[in-house]
Amino acid sequence: MTAPAALVTDTAPVLRGWGLDDRSYTVRLGAALMGVGLAWLTDRRAEVQGPVLVRHGRDIVGVRAILRALADDALHPGWAEPAAEGWEERAAVIGERFSTLRRACLAAGRPETGSAAEAWTLLRPLEDRLAEQHEAGAAFLGGAHPAIADLLAFPAAALSHDLRLPHDLVPATRRFIRALRAWPGFLTMPGIAHYQ
Amino acid sequence: MWTPIALSEDVAAGTAAPARLGGAEIVLWRDGDGLLQAWEDRCPHRGMRLSFGFVREGRLTCLYHGWQFDASARCRLIPAHPELKVPGTIRANPWHVRERAGLVWVADAADADALPTLPDDTPMRGLRSLAVRRPRAAVAAQTGIGAGGWIWRDGALIGLHGADDATSMLHLALPQSATAEARRRTMGEATALRDALEAA
DSSP: OOOOOOOOOTTSOEEEEOTTOHHHHHHHHHHHHHTOOOEEEEOTTHHHHOOEEEETTEEEESHHHHHHHHHTTOSSGGGGSOOGGGHHHHHHHHHHHHHHHHHHHHHHTSOOHHHHHHHHHHHHHHHHHHHHHHHTTOSSSSSSSOOHHHHHHHHHHHTGGGGTOOGGGOHHHHHHHHHHHTSTTOOOBTTBOOOO | OOEEEEEGGGSOTTOEEEEEETTEEEEEEEOTTOOEEEEESOOTTTOOOGGGSEEETTEEEOTTTOOEEOTTSBEEEOTTSTTOOOOTTOBOOBOEEEEETTEEEEEOGGGOOOOOOOSOOOOEEEEEEEEESSOHHHHHHHHTOOTTSEEEETTEEEEEEESSSSOEEEEEEEETTOOHHHHHHHHHHHHHHHHHHHHO
C-alpha cells in the first residue's frame, strides 16, 4: 500500500528544519502521512530552536502547533482528532523533553548515565498507555487511526535507544513503532529505518 | 533450563524482535509462516544486531550489509557476492526456543532439558510483558517465583526473566477463555505489582 504523493506547490507550507533534528522529522513525517505537500529548507538553527513552519505568510513555531496547522489540510479527518485523556498534550511534553535529552546525549558524544533513567520516566506512561490500547484493539494512542499525539510521541519511542533505553523492555512501544512504520507514506530519518 | 522471555504474540509473523537474558542479546524472529527462531543478536559478519534487520522470504536479513540467514541459521546470500555459494560455516548462533502457554521460552544449547510442566494444559494467551527496574533475584524473592522462572497465581501464568543485572521482565498470560474484563483487571494488577516491586 502506498500513500498518494503529496503535491508540493508554490503555495505549499515551508518547513525550516534540520535533517538530524527529531522535531523537524516529526513535522516532515506528519506532512507525509497526512498527504500534505511540504517544501523544506535546511536551517541549522532548528537543531536548537526547533522547526518553523511558514504557512500562508505566517511563521508557526512549536511542533504541536505546526502539526495542528498541517492537520487542517489533511485529507483524512482522523489526523485532527484530539487523542483521548489529554494524550496529545502529554505526547507533546514527552517529545519536547526527549528531544532536549537526546541533544544533550549527542552533544556529549556518548549517552549520559542519567539520561536512561529519565527516558524510563518519560516513556513508561507511553508504554502503559499503548499496552492498554492494544488490549482494547487499538494500535495508536487515540484509536485505530494515528493522530497528532502519535506523531509527537513517535521519535521518542523510535529513538529511545539513543538514551540507552533498549526496545526489548518496551514491547507495546515496539508494536506502536511497527504500526506507524507500516502506515502509507512513512518517512525515515537517521536511526529510524523503514523496511517493513 | 528454559526461561520465559517474551509473549508469543509480541513476535509477529515476518518480524524480528530484540530480547535480553542476563545481558545476553537475543533476536526472536518469525518467518511468514509463523515459525519462531531465537538466535544470538549478532550478525557473524560485522556484529550488527540482527534484531535491527528484517524478514524477507523466510530469511532474516541483516540491516547492515544484507546478509540473509534461513531458518537453519545458515547464511544463504551475501548481496555483495550474489554468485557466491556461501560456506556452511557462516551461520548465526541459535538458542533453543519453544512456545508454550502464550509465552516464548528459550534455553541455551548446553542447557535445554525438558520444558517445565505447567499445572494444566489450559490454552493460554499472552496478556502483557512489562519491565521492572529491579534485579531478577529481588523480584523473584518478592513474588515467590522460583528458579524455573514462572508461577501460577489466581488463574494467571506469570513468567519472569532478568534482562540485565538491574532490570527484569514479567510476562503474563491468561486462559484463552478469560473475559475482556478479566484481562483488563489482570493488566491493572500487573501494573500495580510492577510499581510495588519498584517501590520496595
